[in-house]
Amino acid sequence: MTPLERALHQRIKAEGPLTVEAYMEACNSYYYATREPLGAAGDFITAPEISQMFGELVGASLAACWQGAGAPDDAIYAELGPGRGTLAADALRVLHAAGFAGEVHLVETSPVLREAQSQSLGEASHHETLFDLPAAPLLLVANEFLDALPVRQHVGGIERRVESVAGHLAFDRDGEILESSPARDEAVRTVARHLANHGGVGLIIDYGHAKSAPGDTLQAVSGHRFASLLERPGEQDLTAHVDFEAVALAAREAGAEATPVVTQGYWLTRIGIEARADTLLRASPDRADEIRSAFDRLTSPEQMGRLFKVIAIHSPDWPMPAGFA
Secondary structure, three states, rough: OHHHHHHHHHHHHHHHOHHHHHHHHHHHHHHOOOOEEEEOOOOEEHHHHHHHHHHHHHHHHHHHHHHHOOOOOEEEEEOOOOOHHHOOOOOOOOHHHHOOOEEEEOOOHHHHHHHHHHHHHOOOEEEHHHOOOOOOOEEEEEEEOHHHOOOOEEOOOOOEOOOOOOOEEEEOOOOOEEEOEEEEEEHHHHHHHHHHHHOEEEEEEEEEEEOOOOOOOEEEOOOEEEEEOOOOOOEEEEOOOOOOHHHHHHHHHHOOOEEEOOEEHHHHHHOOOHHHHHHHHHHHHHHHHHHHHHHHHHHOOOOOOOOOEEEEEOOOOOOOOOOOO
């Protein structure tokens, strides 16, 4: 029994069954505070770790928006859940080449990942919450951030809970599940309000569905494989698919503009990943297999290209990023 599992049994004994939302929040808070989960030795790998092309194209997209808004010198680069800092390093390299010289602000609660980010990026300001970001125009990216925020599940209108049964954790009911995520909606509204009030643009990239629909999408991953949700709590990553229709609605309700939702493969293709891959192939022909494999993994419908979606939210005074028309 893991340390967190013992604590959860004790909590359930004292408070009663936990909502799925409370269970997911407890598991992920413990998980991210105690390890670096990325890479071959970790539990999963994200797009920036697959190829520099991903972060560079994110940086190019943000740079074009910044320039289109008049290149405000008080704009800052902000990232939510920046992992090891790989995406930020690649994006900032392109932004700096475009003339951006703003501060770097990272929303990250994990001390382990904060240390890794500092090593990758050097000087950067860390924040516990979105509310701590400075009152300035944002060039913001959230890649695989929203999927880790806790979800609520309802079966037949009754909230699903996790209970303790004979020393094991178990769900208290089964049936058709409706998922929602107040935490996710509030995060989007917070970003959108900031963009509406101070200017800027935010790119949200994650796996999920373009339209709201019933279904159970909560999953656990350990060692790059799916695992049981209620086994080894705190020792595996819990995520749920992002409802991008709800994301767009929350953003618009808070005063920002939201683009259409597109697939990652479509977006990357529209903003130039093929040309970037060709440039890398010419510069490093000895890495041809690696570059082509990364290109396919990021864009192929059978890999990340279709499941992962992209939406941008932006100030009404800033231009819509490319790749969404």
